[in-house]
Amino acid sequence: MLLGRRDFLKGAGALYLASLGTHARAGVEDADALFAAAFQRKSGGHGVAIMGENGLPIHLVDLPDRGHDIVFDRVSRRSVVFARQPGAFALVFSHEAKTEPLLIASRPDRHFFGHGAFSPDGRILWATENDFDAAQGMIGVYDVQAGFKRVGEFPTGGIGPHECLLMPDGMTLAVANGGIETHPDYGREELNLSTMQPSLVFIDTARGQILEKHILKPDLHQLSIRHMDLDADGTLWFGCQHRGPLSERPALVGRAVRGKDLDLIDLPEDALLNLRNYVGSVAVNRKTGTVAVSSPQGNSWLEIDAATGRLKAQRTVTEVCGLAPDRDGFLATTGMGAVLKPDGGEADLPDYAWDNHILRIG
Numbered sequence: 001m002l003l004g005r006r007d008f009l010k011g012a013g014a015l016y017l018a019s020l021g022t023h024a025r026a027g028v029e030d031a032d033a034l035f036a037a038a039f040q041r042k043s044g045g046h047g048v049a050i051m052g053e054n055g056l057p058i059h060l061v062d063l064p065d066r067g068h069d070i071v072f073d074r075v076s077r078r079s080v081v082f083a084r085q086p087g088a089f090a091l092v093f094s095h096e097a098k099t100e101p102l103l104i105a106s107r108p109d110r111h112f113f114g115h116g117a118f119s120p121d122g123r124i125l126w127a128t129e130n131d132f133d134a135a136q137g138m139i140g141v142y143d144v145q146a147g148f149k150r151v152g153e154f155p156t157g158g159i160g161p162h163e164c165l166l167m168p169d170g171m172t173l174a175v176a177n178g179g180i181e182t183h184p185d186y187g188r189e190e191l192n193l194s195t196m197q198p199s200l201v202f203i204d205t206a207r208g209q210i211l212e213k214h215i216l217k218p219d220l221h222q223l224s225i226r227h228m229d230l231d232a233d234g235t236l237w238f239g240c241q242h243r244g245p246l247s248e249r250p251a252l253v254g255r256a257v258r259g260k261d262l263d264l265i266d267l268p269e270d271a272l273l274n275l276r277n278y279v280g281s282v283a284v285n286r287k288t289g290t291v292a293v294s295s296p297q298g299n300s301w302l303e304i305d306a307a308t309g310r311l312k313a314q315r316t317v318t319e320v321c322g323l324a325p326d327r328d329g330f331l332a333t334t335g336m337g338a339v340l341k342p343d344g345g346e347a348d349l350p351d352y353a354w355d356n357h358i359l360r361i362g
Contacts, residue, residue: 034058034095037322037333038067038081038355048081050095050361053326055339055347061093061101068114069163070359075122076144079359080104085162086111086130086184092148095361104148109133110140111184115163118144119205120170126205128161128175129153132183135192137161139173139203154208158199159192162226167258168234172211173203174256176238178224193243198225200238200256214262223250227279231306232286239279239293252279253293253304265309267302274300274314280356285325292330296321296356301332324358333358 035051046066049057061081068084078099082090088111092102106112109131116127125142137156142148158177165174179198180190198221202212216223222244229237236256242248249272251264276298283292290312291304296319303313319335329342333354339347 033326034361035324035326035331036070036072036079036081036095036359036361037357038063038070040066040353040355042337042351042353048091048093049352051339053331053341054345055331055341055349057349061091063091064089066355067091068355069116069357071116071118071125072359072361073118073122073125073144075118079361080116080125082112082114082116082127084355085113086132086182086188087114088112090116090127102148104142106140107150110138112140113137113160113162117164117166117173119166124205126164126166126173128156128164130160130182135159135181135183137175137177139164139175139208152208154203155210156203157201157210157213158197160224163228165228165230165236166205167202167236168230171205172258173205174228174236175201175203176225176228177201178226178241179221180224180243190243193222196221196224196243198223198240200225200236200262202258212258214256216262220250223252227282229282229284229291231284231291232289233306235306237282237284237291237306239282241279242277244277246277248277249273250277252277253282253291253302255309263309265304267304267311271300271302271311271314274298274316275302276300280321281323283323283325283330283358285328285330287325288328290329292323292332294321294323294332296335303330321356322354322358324360326360331358331360 046063048061066084067081070081072079088106090104110129113128127140129138129140138153141152143151156175160178160180177199179196181192200214224241227239254264275295278297281294289306294301301315322333332340337349337352
């Protein structure tokens with residue numbers, strides 16, 4: 001059974017999976033690929049669903065509030081879902097239902113920004129966090145073997161860090177500083193839109209030292225860098241959200257390579273118009289060399305050739321946002337409860353409103 005919100009908080013994360021037992025194990029064993037995504041039930045409540053390629057949940061994990069992104073540890077085969085900003089919790093869970101979920105609470109003077117990354121050996125979890133009194137982005141450092149105890153932090157060199165990704169060298173963390181100041185006393189209100197300075201930084205995780213910091217040009221200071229993924233060549237693709245007037249049409253997708261300036265991609269005017277100045281998710285299919293970006297505000301989903309930066313395809317899908325590589329395409333989710341498969345098939349779960357991201361497990 002699933003526990004209610006009060007029981008979750010009282011038990012500090014001692015939850016049960018909805019499909020514990022034979023059904024969950026069989027579903028995991030039979031699936032060609034597994035995916036995880038946070039959701040809100042339109043009938044009430046929040047959770048994470050583990051699903052197969054058919055888009056149907058195999059089992060569910062309850063959450064006390066809205067979840068955002070999920071990160072997977074290949075060593076322990078556990079995942080962590082982070083609360084949507086400004087969120088005060090993260091939850092560790094096993095998609096195979098082998099261990100009891102574990103709640104991680106943020107420090108009282110910090111909150112999570114919805115994203116994180118594991119070290120290659122699975123010993124460390126890094127999480128993007130907000131030192132909200134100092135208006136400073138931080139990376140929280142958590143010792144996995146010590147029960148995810150918070151053991152340190154280092155600055156991101158900017159405000160509002162959102163997604164972070166570990167680079168192929170296994171030591172460098174890429175962090176998208178969105179540049180937007182928030183404070184939990186004001187909810188999600190954006191406090192510094194006139195003075196924003198988004199950046200993309202590369203950080204040496206061993207020393208917590210910034211190796212490179214890339215700042216957009218002054219006329220793009222309201223272009224918040226948010227989400228990222230890596231292609232097969234190690235190029236970092238990123239998507240942005242413009243906080244200036246809707247009448248402006250800045251480039252929203254770019255790529256970054258260590259030692260070079262950020263490269264913003266020229267997209268056709270109609271494609272930019274359809275994104276409505278908002279990229280909600282970025283995913284790369286390394287098999288096909290394709291980058292996908294989505295906009296739930298624009299009900300639009302674009303696919304870009306990673307080698308040339310040219311637009312390959314665009315689709316109109318209501319409230320589409322979550323994207324994950326699957327076979328020769330992408331699995332996609334929507335705020336309307338749909339799970340779209342690369343072959344054109346669709347699973348429809350009308351009681352579910354999927355959040356912004358999907359994790360491909362493994």
